Amino acid sequence: MDVRAIVVLGASNSAETTQENIAGIPVAFADVVGKPVIFRIVDDLRSNGVNLVSVVTDAAIKEWPNGTGSHGTWVHAPNDQLWRTVEHTFADASNAGAELVLLLRVGAYADINYSDVLRAHIDQRHHVTRVIDELGRSLDVYAITGSRRNDAAYLFRHELRQFRSGCKFYTHTGYLNSLATAQDLRNLSIDALMQRVHIVPEGEQIKPGVWVGRGAQIHRRARVLSPAFIGAGARVRAAAVITRCTALEHHTVVDCGTVVENVTTLPHTYLGAGLDVTHAVVGRHRLWNLKRNVEVEFADSRLIGEAIANAPLRALGSLVSLASFLPAQLLRGIFAPSHRESSPSLPEAIQSPAAALESPATTLKASAPSVDAGEFPANLVIARRYGNE
Amino acid sequence: METSRPVIVKRMPDRLNQKQARMFLRDIQPLLNTDRPQLVFDCSLIRQMDAAGVDMLLHCMAEIMKRDGELKLAAVSPQASVVLELTRTDRLFEVFETSGDAVRSFYRFLPNAMKNQPVLVPKVAHIASGTGTTTDSAPIAA
Numbered sequence: 001m002d003v004r005a006i007v008v009l010g011a012s013n014s015a016e017t018t019q020e021n022i023a024g025i026p027v028a029f030a031d032v033v034g035k036p037v038i039f040r041i042v043d044d045l046r047s048n049g050v051n052l053v054s055v056v057t058d059a060a061i062k063e064w065p066n067g068t069g070s071h072g073t074w075v076h077a078p079n080d081q082l083w084r085t086v087e088h089t090f091a092d093a094s095n096a097g098a099e100l101v102l103l104l105r106v107g108a109y110a111d112i113n114y115s116d117v118l119r120a121h122i123d124q125r126h127h128v129t130r131v132i133d134e135l136g137r138s139l140d141v142y143a144i145t146g147s148r149r150n151d152a153a154y155l156f157r158h159e160l161r162q163f164r165s166g167c168k169f170y171t172h173t174g175y176l177n178s179l180a181t182a183q184d185l186r187n188l189s190i191d192a193l194m195q196r197v198h199i200v201p202e203g204e205q206i207k208p209g210v211w212v213g214r215g216a217q218i219h220r221r222a223r224v225l226s227p228a229f230i231g232a233g234a235r236v237r238a239a240a241v242i243t244r245c246t247a248l249e250h251h252t253v254v255d256c257g258t259v260v261e262n263v264t265t266l267p268h269t270y271l272g273a274g275l276d277v278t279h280a281v282v283g284r285h286r287l288w289n290l291k292r293n294v295e296v297e298f299a300d301s302r303l304i305g306e307a308i309a310n311a312p313l314r315a316l317g318s319l320v321s322l323a324s325f326l327p328a329q330l331l332r333g334i335f336a337p338s339h340r341e342s343s344p345s346l347p348e349a350i351q352s353p354a355a356a357l358e359s360p361a362t363t364l365k366a367s368a369p370s371v372d373a374g375e376f377p378a379n380l381v382i383a384r385r386y387g388n389e
Numbered sequence: 390m391e392t393s394r395p396v397i398v399k400r401m402p403d404r405l406n407q408k409q410a411r412m413f414l415r416d417i418q419p420l421l422n423t424d425r426p427q428l429v430f431d432c433s434l435i436r437q438m439d440a441a442g443v444d445m446l447l448h449c450m451a452e453i454m455k456r457d458g459e460l461k462l463a464a465v466s467p468q469a470s471v472v473l474e475l476t477r478t479d480r481l482f483e484v485f486e487t488s489g490d491a492v493r494s495f496y497r498f499l500p501n502a503m504k505n506q507p508v509l510v511p512k513v514a515h516i517a518s519g520t521g522t523t524t525d526s527a528p529i530a531a
Contacts, residue, residue, distance in 0.1 A: 272440075276477045287471060294467040299406060300439030303475065 002146070003118060004093045005050045005102040007041060007072070008086055010058040020107070020180050023266065023284035025063045027179050028106045031249040031267055033192045033229045034202025034213055036065040037109055037179065042072045048114035050102060054089050058082045083156045090144075090152045098146040105140035105160060109188060111175035111198050117143050120170045127151045128167040133176055143170075182281040182288035182295075189247040189264045193227040201229050213250060222254075231267070249283075253307045262290075270305040396492045398463070400431040405442025414445050421449060426458035429491040433464035438472045447478065459483075463491035 009028055020027050028038045042053050053072035057064075061076055068074045077085035086103075093101055100118055112131060121129040121143035128151055131141035140160060144152050154164035175197045177188050192199035193209070201211035209226030215233045218224060222236045225243040231250035236242060240254045244262040248254065252265045255273035265271070266283025281288040287296045287304055298304040308314040397420055402409050420426055428449070435442075453460045463485045465473070473479035485491035 274477070275475050277475060287475070289467070289471045292467045292471060294471060296468045296471045297437060298439065299437065300441070302440050303472075 001100065002096075002098050003050050003100045003102065004096075004098040004146075005045045005053045005104065005114075006086060006089050006093070007038070007045075007053060007055045008057070008082065008103065008105045009038060009055060009107075010077070010082055022182055022185060022281070022288075023286055026057075026059055026106075027181075027185055028109075029059070029063060029065050030185055031065075031231070032185070032188050032264075033199060033211070033247050034231055034250070037188070038106060039065065039067065039071045040199060041104065041106060041109070045102065045104075045114055049118075050114065052093070052098075054093070056082065056086050056089055083159055087153050087156045090156070091149060094146050094149050094152075101144045101146050101152070103142045103144060103152075103155075107140050107179065109177045109179045110139055110141070110172055112139070112141060112172050113174075117141070117170050121145075121168075124168040126168040127165060128155065128163055129170050130167045131170045131172050133172055139172060139176070141172075142167075183290050183293075186262075186264050186281050186290060189229070190245045190262075193229060193245045193247065203229065203232070237273075251307055251309065268307045268309045270301065270307045272301075272303045272305070275303065394425060394427055396427045396429060396495050398429045398431055398488045398492065400433070401435055403434045403436045405435060405438040405445065407439070407441035410441045410445035414448065417449065421452045421456075423456070423458075425456055426453050426460075427495050428453060428458070428460045429463050429485075429488055430460065431463050431488045432469045433466055435466045435469040438469055440476070443472065443476045443478055447481070450481065459495065461485060461491045461494065463488040 009026055022030055026038075028041075029036055031037075032040070038055065042055065045053050054075060055068075055072050056075045056077055058077045058079060058081075064074065075085060075089060090101060090103075100121065102114060102117070110131075110133075117129065117131060127145050127148040129143040131139045131143075133139060138160075142155070142160070144155070151164045154162070175191070177191070177197075178184055179188065188197070188199075191197045192201060203211035203213040203216075206212050207226065210224055210228050210230075212218070212230045213232030213234065216230045216235070218230060218236045219238040219240070221238040222240040223242070224230065224236065225241070227245050228242050229247040230236060230242070231248055231252060233251040234248045235253045236248070237254060237256045237258075239257040241259045241261075242248065242254065243260070246260050246262065247264045248260070249265050249267045249269070251268045253270045254260055255271060255275075257273055258271050258275045258277060260271065261276075261278040263277050263279070264281045266281070269283040271277055271282065277287075279289065279291045281290070282304060285298050285301070285304060285306060287298065288294075289296065308317055399417055399420070402413060405413070417428075420428060430446070430449075450460050461483045464487055465484055470479065473482075483491075483494070485494060
C-alpha cells in the first residue's frame with residue numbers, strides 16, 4: 001500500500017496554540033536530547049511504514065534545522081500560502097498514486113502508533129479519520145483516503161476546522177505533549193531522559209542515565225549526575241556540575257564552576273563561568289525561567305551567549321584566546337602587585353595555638369545565638385547538596 | 390532599637406548595562422561616601438541587567454560595608470531576580486518585597502526576613518568529667 005505523509009509546520013488553528021515558538025523559531029525545530037522534534041516525527045512516520053514524508057512549512061529557510069535533506073522532502077510555503085501549498089502537495093501525492101495520506105500539523109508531540117491509525121482508518125471505511133485525545137481534543141493528525149482530493153481540499157481551505165462529509169475518530173491514549181511553550185520543551189526533554197516517551201537520546205550511554213554525544217568533552221573535574229544528556233561537540237569545563245535531567249544540546253559550552261540544574265539548552269549555547277543556571281531553557285541570548293515564568297534577554301555574552309557555530313571559526317577563536325592568554329599571564333606576573341601576605345615562619349606557626357583553641361569552650365554559651373538576643377545566628381549555615389554529595 | 394541615620398531609597402533604571410551602571414554609580418557616589426550609609430535600591434523597574442550591573446551592585450555593597458553601612462534590595466523584578474540568582478549574588482543581599490518593608494527593617498532589630506524562620510536555640514550540656522562544655526542546637530519557631 002502506498003502511504004504518504006504531509007507534516008505541516010507553522011500555522012495554528014486555535015488561539016491557544018499560537019505560541020509554539022521559542023526565540024523566534026518553531027518549538028518543533030528545537031533539539032530534544034540530540035535531535036530536532038520534527039526529525040523525530042519524520043523518522044517515526046517512516047518506521048511506521050510511511051513511504052514518503054513531505055514537510056511543508058512557512059518558517060524561513062535559514063531557520064530550518066541542519067539535516068533536512070535526509071529527513072523527508074521539505075517544501076517552503078510563501079507567506080499566507082501555507083494551506084494552499086499543502087493542498088498542492090496532497091494533489092501531487094494523490095496523482096503519484098498515494099492510497100492513504102497522513103496529515104499532521106505540528107503542534108503537539110504524541111507517541112502515536114501511526115500503523116494503528118491507518119488500520120483504524122481502513123477498518124472504518126471513511127474518507128477522513130481524525131485523531132483525538134482522551135478528552136476529545138483534536139491532535140491535528142488526520143488519515144485521508146488518497147483519492148478524496150475534494151474532501152482534503154475542503155479541510156485544508158478551512159484550516160483543519162471543518163469537514164466536507166464528516167469524519168471518524170481515533171482516540172490516542174498514550175503520551176502527549178502540547179509543545180507550545182518553553183516549559184513543554186523542557187518537559188519533553190525530562191520525559192525522554194526518564195524514558196517516559198519513546199525518544200532515545202542521541203549518544204552513547206556512558207553510565208546509567210548519562211548519554212554523551214559524539215565529540216563531547218567533559219573535564220575530569222566536572223560532575224555529571226544522572227540522568228543527563230551532553231550533546232555532540234558540547235564542552236563541560238572544570239568544576240561544572242550538570243544535574244537533574246539536564247539536557248545540553250549539541251555544541252553547548254558550560255564554563256568553569258557553573259552549576260546547571262534542570263535545564264535544557266538550545267544548540268550552540270554558551271553558559272558563562274561561575275553561574276547557577278536552574279529550572280530554565282537557555283539559548284539564543286535568552287533564558288526562560290520556568291519557576292518564575294519569565295523570559296530574560298542577555299546582551300552580555302559573558303553570562304549567556306552563543307558559542308560559535310562554524311567549526312573553523314571556533315578553532316580560530318580557541319587559538320586566538322590561547323595566544324592572548326600566555327602574554328597576558330606574563331604581563332600579569334611582571335606588573336601586577338602581589339596580594340600575598342607574608343606567612344609566619346614555620347616554628348612560629350607550630351608554637352602558636354589554633355584559633356579555635358584560643359578561647360575556652362565555656363565561652364561558647366555566651367556567643368551562641370538565642371531568641372532573646374534576636375540576632376541572626378552566625379552558625380546557621382545552609383549547605384546545598386547535589387546528588388550523591 | 391531606633392537609629393537617627395536616614396534611610397535613602399534609590400530607584401534603579403530599567404536597564405543596567407555598563408553605561409547605565411556607571412551613570413547610576415556616579416549618581417549615588419555621594420551617598421556611598423557618607424558615614425554608615427543606609428541604602429535601599431528599588432529594583433522594580435529593572436528589565437535587563439548584565440554583568441556590569443551585578444558588578445556595580447557588588448561594588449556598592451563593598452563600599453557601604455567598608456563604612457559600616459547597610460544596603461538592601463526591594464521590589465526586585467522577576468528579570469532582576471533571575472540575573473541575581475544566576476550570578477549567585479541574590480544570597481548576598483537582604484531582599485524585601487517593597488521599599489517600605491526594606492526601610493522599616495532598618496528600624497527593627499530582627500529583620501523581617503528572619504521572622505518566620507527557625508532560630509537555633511542553644512542547649513548546653515555539661516560533660517561529666519568537667520573538662521569542658523559542648524553546645525548543641527535545636528530549631529524552634531521564632
